[in-house]
Amino acid sequence: MIIEQSKMQSLAARMSKDEVKGRSPWADARKRFFRNKAAMAGLIILILVGLFAIFGNSFAVWSNEELDFNVMGQVTTMGMPSLENGHYFGTDDLGRDLYSRTVQGTQISLMVGIVGAAIAVIVGTLYGATAGYFGGRTDQLMMRAVDILMSIPYMFVLILLLVMFGRSMSMLFLGIGLISWLDMSRIVRGQTLSLKNREFIEAARATGVPGWKIIIRHIVPNLLGVVAVYATLLVPLMILTESFISFLGLGVQEPLTSWGALISEGAGTINYGTLWQLAFPLFFFCITLFGFFFVGDGLRDALDPKER
Amino acid sequence: MTRPLLDVRDLRVTFQIQSSGAMPWHKPKQLRAVGGVDFTLNPGETLGIVGESGCGKSTLARALIGLVPATGKAEWIDGKDLISLSPRQMMKYRSDIQMVFQDPLASLNPRMTVGQIIAEPLTTHHPNLKRAEVKERVKAMMEKVGLLPNQINRYPHEFSGGQCQRIGIARALIVEPKLIICDEPVSALDVSIQAQVINLLIRLQKELGLSLVFIAHDLSVVKHISDRVMVLYLGKVMEIASSDDLYAHPQHPYTQALLSAVPVPDPDYDPVASVVPLKGDLPSPLNPPSGCVFRTRCPRAEARCATEAPALSLGDHQVACHFPGPLTETEIARARRTEAA
Ligand SMILES: Nc1ncnc2c1ncn2[C@@H]1O[C@H](COP(=O)(O)OP(=O)(O)O)[C@@H](O)[C@H]1O
Ligand SMILES: [Mg+2]
Numbered sequence: 043m044i045i046e047q048s049k050m051q052s053l054a055a056r057m058s059k060d061e062v063k064g065r066s067p068w069a070d071a072r073k074r075f076f077r078n079k080a081a082m083a084g085l086i087i088l089i090l091v092g093l094f095a096i097f098g099n100s101f102a103v104w105s106n107e108e109l110d111f112n113v114m115g116q117v118t119t120m121g122m123p124s125l126e127n128g129h130y131f132g133t134d135d136l137g138r139d140l141y142s143r144t145v146q147g148t149q150i151s152l153m154v155g156i157v158g159a160a161i162a163v164i165v166g167t168l169y170g171a172t173a174g175y176f177g178g179r180t181d182q183l184m185m186r187a188v189d190i191l192m193s194i195p196y197m198f199v200l201i202l203l204l205v206m207f208g209r210s211m212s213m214l215f216l217g218i219g220l221i222s223w224l225d226m227s228r229i230v231r232g233q234t235l236s237l238k239n240r241e242f243i244e245a246a247r248a249t250g251v252p253g254w255k256i257i258i259r260h261i262v263p264n265l266l267g268v269v270a271v272y273a274t275l276l277v278p279l280m281i282l283t284e285s286f287i288s289f290l291g292l293g294v295q296e297p298l299t300s301w302g303a304l305i306s307e308g309a310g311t312i313n314y315g316t317l318w319q320l321a322f323p324l325f326f327f328c329i330t331l332f333g334f335f336f337v338g339d340g341l342r343d344a345l346d347p348k349e350r
Numbered sequence: 351m352t353r354p355l356l357d358v359r360d361l362r363v364t365f366q367i368q369s370s371g372a373m374p375w376h377k378p379k380q381l382r383a384v385g386g387v388d389f390t391l392n393p394g395e396t397l398g399i400v401g402e403s404g405c406g407k408s409t410l411a412r413a414l415i416g417l418v419p420a421t422g423k424a425e426w427i428d429g430k431d432l433i434s435l436s437p438r439q440m441m442k443y444r445s446d447i448q449m450v451f452q453d454p455l456a457s458l459n460p461r462m463t464v465g466q467i468i469a470e471p472l473t474t475h476h477p478n479l480k481r482a483e484v485k486e487r488v489k490a491m492m493e494k495v496g497l498l499p500n501q502i503n504r505y506p507h508e509f510s511g512g513q514c515q516r517i518g519i520a521r522a523l524i525v526e527p528k529l530i531i532c533d534e535p536v537s538a539l540d541v542s543i544q545a546q547v548i549n550l551l552i553r554l555q556k557e558l559g560l561s562l563v564f565i566a567h568d569l570s571v572v573k574h575i576s577d578r579v580m581v582l583y584l585g586k587v588m589e590i591a592s593s594d595d596l597y598a599h600p601q602h603p604y605t606q607a608l609l610s611a612v613p614v615p616d617p618d619y620d621p622v623a624s625v626v627p628l629k630g631d632l633p634s635p636l637n638p639p640s641g642c643v644f645r646t647r648c649p650r651a652e653a654r655c656a657t658e659a660p661a662l663s664l665g666d667h668q669v670a671c672h673f674p675g676p677l678t679e680t681e682i683a684r685a686r687r688t689e690a691a
Contacts, residue, residue: 064463064504241457245521248415249471250444263461 071267074344081340087333091326095148103128104139106146107297111137123318132318135311143299144322150294151281151301151327154218158280159273161219166226167269171257173227174234185231188224196221197286204292211294214287218280229272233265267345274338278331285327301327353427354390355529355561356414361387361422361433363406363413363585367636381636383409384420385585385643388662391529393427396555396562398576398593400569400608402632406585407565408452411531414563415447416440427528445475448522452534454514458506464517465502468492471525487524495520495550512543516550523554531563536571548575570612573597581605584635584643591667601667601674603681604628604644626677629688642672649677649685 075081104110110133112120123132123140131140173184200217207213237243238261246256285302287293294300301323308320362385366378383406391397399407413420414432424432432443448471451457458467468488472479489499495516506514515535522530532551536544552575555562566572572579572593579596581588581604589602600606610626628647633639639646645655650673662670677685 061500061503064501065508066463066505067460067507241451241453242459244412244417245449245451245457245518246459246470247417248444248449249474249525250441251470251474259462260459264459 071344075340078340078343080336081344084333084336084340087329088337091148091330091333092152094326095145095152098145098148099142102139102142102145104142106138106142106299108139109137110139118315123322131322132316134307134319135316140304140319140322143304144326147299147301147304147323148326148330150298151284152330154214154284154300155277155281157215158218158222158283159276162222162226162276163269163273165219166223167230167262167265168257169223170227170230170232171234171261171265174231175238175253175257175261177235177238181231185228188227191221192224197283200287201290201292204287209292209295211298214284214293218283222276222280226269226272226276229268230265233268234261237261237264267341271338271342271345274334274341278334281327281330352392355393355395355427356391357423357425358387358389358391358414359423359425361410361413361420361424363409363418363420365418379636382638383585383635384413385638386422387582387585387587389580389587389590391561391563393528393561394555394559395577396564396575398572398579399563399565399582400567400572400579401582403567404632404635405582406635407567407582408533409585410582411449411533411563411565414531415444415449445471445525446528448525448527448530450515450518450522450530450532450535453538454511454518455506457518458514460506463503463505464492464497464509467506467517468520468524471521475525488520491520491524494554495523510543511539512547515539515543515547519547519550519554523558526558527560529561529563531565533565534567535564537567544571551575568612569597569608581608584633584638586643587662587668587670588644589667589669589671590662595667599667600676601669602644602671603648603650603677606677607685626682626685629685642670649681649688 110127110129112127123130129139129141131144134140134143169184169188173181196217200221203217204213243256243260246260251259281301284293284300285305288300288302289306291306293302304323305320305327308316308323311319363383365381365383367381368376368378385406387410389397399410401407409418412418414424416432416435416437420433422433426432426443426446430439430443432440435443458464462470465485465488468491469484472484472487485502489502492499492502497513497516497520501509506517509517518535535551536547539547548571551562551564554560562575564572564575569579576593578590578592580590581596581602583604589596589600589605591601596605597609600609607626607628610624626649629649630647633643633646639656641657641659642648642651642655643659645651648655652673654672658672660670660672662668663674
């Protein structure tokens with residue numbers, strides 16, 4: 043009976059051992075993500091751009107409103123990027139420091155992108171999951187409403203709104219927020235429909251877990267992968283939309299600025315040989331878009347390893 | 351005479367199938383998934399339900415716990431009809447009736463830990479329980495079903511199929527139900543694991559005095575665990591009898607055909623010589639045969655079978671057939687011939 047006893051002892055030892063930490067599906071995905079070089083490069087770029095937006099101002103010699111009277115009138119010759127006079131990125135046409143203007147534009151563009159995507163994530167996820175989970179007539183009504191909203195040429199409406207009610211930050215957020223969640227809700231609804239018939243949802247229903255709890259506890263966590271991927275791709279889309287509107291001259295208002303507005307100004311003066319006025323905002327704009335796309339791609343691969 | 355735990359009378363489930371691309375005003379097709387099922391289940395008893403895939407076993411189970419709308423009666427031991435209860439009233443019974451599902455991994459939420467999964471019915475029905483106590487009870491239950499309690503923080507994908515099914519069983523047992531409906535709990539498992547899970551269910555049932563409804567698509571699995579067995583075909587009951595009686599003296603031609611296909615561990619066993627083939631395919635539940643639903647494949651069918659649906663006979667060994675009894679040699683031979691042709 044020696045063997046039996048040693049077996050029992052080892053079993054007892056195993057039973058009394060501390061609780062084992064589980065390896066969650068998220069942790070697995072994180073590991074895969076960190077192994078993806080392109081995604082990591084994208085992430086580093088985004089972190090750097092983020093740091094630039096937050097701390098860039100502490101390195102600025104000039105504020106974004108000051109006019110440098112030494113430069114005024116002779117921007118082409120005096121307003122070039124230079125370390126000596128503190129205009130690292132040069133100045134704009136009026137003699138304002140382009141470095142601090144770019145910091146400000148970065149702040150605003152990132153904020154527009156992130157707020158737009160956040161609205162999309164919250165509203166779109168809950169709306170789509172509710173429609174998909176309850177199904178039937180509720181679903182029909184909710185999704186027809188989305189169809190109708192989508193059929194509106196939103197750029198036209200947005201421009202009209204901005205013209206009618208004046209250009210303001212809140213108007214811009216409202217307009218972008220209103221349209222950003224539509225696609226998200228469709229994607230989430232589709233995913234919910236396929237999740238809804240999985241057995242673990244049925245198990246929860248069989249025990250009597252209320253509908254809203256099933257959505258929050260069982261459906262949404264299983265959607266987060268898709269939502270996260272879509273959200274990272276949505277941020278650059280929002281930035282593009284804002285930039286386009288600003289490029290048309292309808293976006294944020296002076297003295298505020300954004301990448302789109304800066305690029306627009308830079309493009310307007312390109313014939314006078316002030317190339318830096320276009321190059322610096324455009325550079326930040328492009329690397330950020332690339333960063334988001336790489337991260338989004340990496341997230342998709344990490345969360346859905348079967349795809350590859 | 352004790353009251354049965356569950357007394358089901360004429361339970362029917364009909365799905366409305368809207369064919370794809372049809373306009374909203376087109377009348378949907380009727381899919382008769384369960385077409386009038388009667389049975390009783392006594393406290394502490396195990397009822398096996400067998401039938402081919404698609405004959406309505408899962409739908410029957412889901413109707414009993416109110417997951418699909420049904421008609422008929424399903425009287426619980428306290429006299430309440432489960433079918434007619436509102437969702438709010440049904441809530442009380444949801445802890446009395448629990449379910450174990452077919453696909454062990456799919457029935458567990460991949461984003462939740464084992465502890466959260468097992469605790470869910472408990473926290474749903476007893477929201478005031480303290481965290482520590484919930485954890486204590488979850489751990490005790492894990493031990494009972496043969497899982498290591500220190501695995502409480504692991505995720506379902508870290509377990510094997512058999513272990514996942516144990517998690518599913520623990521989840522069903524945690525609220526101390528009176529009845530557990532097992533919908534093909536071992537069909538997705540390896541044969542060696544099947545026996546372990548079935549033995550676990552038998553042990554727990556004895557310990558806790560549970561009633562079980564055990565669904566399977568072949569008779570061999572059910573035999574070991576069931577006190578009584580019900581044979582379903584196309585949403586209808588063909589035969590109900592005690593397990594021993596059904597296996598020794600099957601009366602319905604369909605039961606006999608099913609039994610003949612159960613492999614026997616015998617060196618002289620010759621499947622070709624013993625299997626009674628069923629001709630044709632399972633008819634569509636969208637368009638079930640008139641009269642007896644089995645007549646299109648029955649080696650004994652006569653004109654009467656097409657016009658008149660046989661009622662389920664009374665007594666201990668219930669059969670729904672106009673001409674019950676063992677198949678004769680000539681009938682078996684005829685069945686083989688039509689199969690060959
Ligand atoms: N939600 C549903 N909607 C429409 N038809 C269904 C639904 N669920 C099941 N069915 C149909 O009901 C019949 C019985 O299915 P089911 O109960 O799952 O069979 P089993 O579990 O015996 O394999 C099948 O023909 C199936 O296609
Ligand atoms: Mg089934």
